[in-house]
Amino acid sequence: MALLTFLESNDFSGKQVYLFCSHGTGGLANSVEIITEAIPDAEISDNIFDCYEEEASSSQEAIQSWAAELAY
Secondary structure, three states, X not given: OHHHHHXXXXXXXXXXXXXXXXXXXXXXXXXXXXXXXXXXXOEEOOOOEEEEHHHHOOOHHHHHHHHHHOOO
């Protein structure tokens, strides 16, 4: 998986990580756990944005609201 290769190839020690995901019928499944294992020294926020792929094209307002909550 390209994301895991990226995560495992870089140092995320002490970094705050915000997860953003669109997905199909499986939801987040165990993605959060897999990512947490890949970068154990990072601080992964509990504020995760996710939406189903069918909603992705109409989720701009929800994404902007989520990003605003993060103060970015």
